[in-house]
Amino acid sequence: MSMIRFTSPFEFPFRAFEESFSRMLQENQASNSASKPWSPAVDIRETANELIVKADLPGVSENDVDLRIEDGTLILKGERKFENQSNDEKGGYHRIERSYGSFARYFSLPDTVDPEKVTAEYKNGVLTVTLGKKEIAKPKQIKVAIQ
DSSP states (O other): OOOOOSSSHHHHHHHHHHHHHHHHHHHHHHHHHHHHHOOOEEEEOSSSSEEEEEEEEEOGGGEEEEEEEEEEEEEEEEOOOOOHHHHHHHHOOSSSOSEEEEEEEEEEOOTTTTEEEEEEETTTEEEEEEEEEEEGGSSOOOOOOOO
């Protein structure tokens, strides 16, 4: 039997617990990451004439994006598909951390948005949706005459 020397009577049990707990969390996170639902990050900003919605959709094909307006709600749906390895590639995955699968985001639109003035552009994995405002909603400068 070998003898183990400790610098502190509390160091070994707590360190072993910490390492075991950390390893358990890492394994749990790795096993769930591929099956976790994901949701693209979105920025929304407003100008005098429009609302601009930008959504990060890396790895999502333009054909896998569904964008629509229904009952005053902007609906963004899509899917990021898992990249299957071809039979020619040797080896397999050691770790999968990116999330795959379907996503859906819903945004309530103010009454000032004109559904007929909506455009969308998809470039470099970023979807930009521009929602024009109705004419009556735009700010109007009124000049005051001094008498």
